[in-house]
Amino acid sequence: MAGVLLTVLAVLVAGTPGGGVEAAGGRGADTTGASGTRTVRVELRGMRVSPATVEVPSGTRLVLEVVNREAMGHDLRIENGPRTPVLGRGESARLEVGTVTADRTAWCTVAGHRAAGMSMRIAVLETGAGGAGGGEEHEEHAPAAGAAGPDLAAEFSPGWASRPAGLPPAGPGRVHRVTLRTVEKDIEVAPGVRQRMWTFGGTAPGPTLRGRVGDTFEITLVNDGSIGHSIDFHAGALAPDRPMRTIEPGESLVYRFTAGRAGAWLYHCGTAPMLQHIANGMYGAVIVDPPQLPEVDREYLLVASQLYLGAVGGEGRVARMRANTPDAWAFNGVAGQYAREPLTARAGERIRFWVVAAGPGGGVAFHVVGTVFDTVYQEGAHRLRPEDPGGAQVLGLSTAQGGFVEAVFPEAGRYPFVDHDMRRAEAGAHGAVEVRR
Ligand SMILES: [Cu+2]
Known part of the structure; x- marks a missing residue:
């Protein structure tokens, strides 16, 4: 007051x-x-x-x-x-x-x-006058952004490697202790395009955590960056006040939660402006397996996100985030990386694709060309199982949602996967699964 x-x-x-x-x-x-x-x-x-x-x-x-x-x-x-x-x-x-x-x-x-x-x-x-000051505007305008976005046909830098998309099973322990350090790091986010990203643990997305219902996650967040950051795990319910607080450079906190329910969960920085912290790379996934989750031949995790190119903290870049006009879209942080280095499978194998939509300004319509999904698990519920007569073509997720789909690849071939919103697919949200005999 x-x-x-x-x-x-x-x-x-x-x-x-x-x-x-x-x-x-x-x-x-x-x-x-x-x-x-x-x-x-x-x-x-x-x-x-x-x-x-x-x-x-x-x-x-x-x-x-x-x-x-x-x-x-x-x-x-x-x-x-x-x-x-x-x-x-x-x-x-x-x-x-x-x-x-x-x-x-x-x-x-x-x-x-x-x-x-x-x-x-x-x-x-005007001196002595009370009239409205009609001064010139000194506002800086956002630089005109290249409408075409990055050249996805260009070469990645020598020595570049895609982020491994394979998802290992949950470890045997019921308590998962992880230290996440917030660090600013240059990352090649599209062919030949390096960006200074704000990261959890040096990668964007940050490390993937996995466990089972009832497991406890104990995360030590250490701020090695140059501005305040925080973390918000959707996978556990608790009062946000203490664990989700912003810590300044050099500080740390311990964030402990128990995963009460299964799902493919987002975590992200919660420091304002959150739009900028997430768009600059501060997001990741927590996978909590549903009880009796059947084993499959391979599991992959794809985190979908927008990419904004330009100087970190640059006002033009932030203006574009606010206008929701990304320069590119990505799976696991790098536009087009799995077109260059495809995921692999063998004919007849059952593959589970976990997908999380990190945004910050859009979801994902995940589709694998040439397959029909016989299993869909979305936001904590099975929508389709192999014994059902129906099939599914897309796992549709709104911003911050998650789930998985399963498909059996019928024969050898190269199966593209896309965000079936073609604006996103053509701007980097595409890859392929190379299926061998
Ligand atoms: Cu942050």
Whole structure:
């Protein structure tokens, strides 16, 4: 309540020429040209800078008292001007903007925060006039993105290898202890295209965890990155407050959950803007086997995701995430990788494909050309079993859903698999299964 009042006050003060929270100079009526000093309190909270606009007469010496009102770290940087350090909750800093003679912008430089809305405008009013400041826009626009996306016919770098898609069975233990370190790492996400990704454990998707109903997972999350991160496991029910909290670089936490129910589950970073953290690679899968899950000849896991190319934290890239216009789509993080290095099987084998849709802005319509699925397990329930007379063509998953399908490959050949949304398939969400005799 007090915060709201302060914000309102700040807006009121900002909109009143000559006013000031702690006005140190004159009242703005200086006739010699210097309008005096204006001090404005600025609050950082909820991906917003309040007030969003500060209007001052030209020639005003402006001082901003910047305070962060939430646990997430923020700063404020003035265009062509000073910046605060990253502020923790309740911390404040004083910014001497200097004498304002033209419109300027200010924003939080923490990755993704500006694109999420953390910017403000310092607008010049005509001296002595109360009219609307019609200053020029200094907003930066997203760079025009290449409409064609990456060249999927290009070569991967020498020594490149696809991410192994084979899914090993769950280990014998009932407690699974894993340490996940958040690290920033350059990864080749499409042929010849390297991107700095934010990862769990150095890969995107992160490591796959697997167990059975009733198993306990104990994850130690260590932040080796340069900004705050967190983790959210869909596979277990608990109060998010402590285990899903954001930890700063150098910190760690232990996240313990018991898998009460079977399924193909997503895990992901839960730090704002989540859209950016997930799109930059912070996602993975937890497989919890249904009871009496029959053995099959081979199991594969394919995590579907969008890819956004460009500088990490680049505002244009984040703008594209928000517009849901990915540059490419991928299975297991790399566009087109299993077209280059196909999955393998033998004729007559039963293959189980586990699929998780990581998004962050779309699902998947998983289809294997030349096969008919006789088993579909989606979001914790069997929809089709081999003894049923029906068949299935697609495992359709919304964002963050998971499941598996099974098929028997009738004869040798090369069987493409796709996201049957052809925009996605042609943008990298395709591969093949090479079936031998
Ligand atoms: Cu993160």
